[in-house]
Amino acid sequence: MVTSSLKEIIWQVVAAIPYGKVATYGQVAKLCGFPRHARYVGMTLRDLPNGSTLPWHRVVNAKGEIAFPRGSDAYTRQQTRLRAEGVVFKHDRLPLDLYRWAP
């Protein structure tokens, strides 16, 4: 069976993001082979079950910020998870160096 849905590919790519690094939605989509599907990446992560082991928190938007509204629950949760991995926020933003991981 070769049901390879976009969801599954996205899951794999997100799962491949190294500890302590991050990727943008657009980059994840591109790595999947679908450069214009940044939004679908977000949709897919949103549908994740609660206890998923997928490191969804390592995915941020193109500005290097968390995609949720600042101060929201989801925002805080993601930021906490990232900090736990040693990721440092500067002015609510992530340094671009973190995006440079070899696929």
Added chain:
DNA sequence: GTTGTGACTACCA
């Protein structure tokens, strides 16, 4: 089939 939506991005004033 059409319409509205979104954890996005690029472009422009």
Added chain:
DNA sequence: ATGGTAGCCACAA
């Protein structure tokens, strides 16, 4: 730098 707008495309109703 900051805010608004248009483009994007899979999905749900």
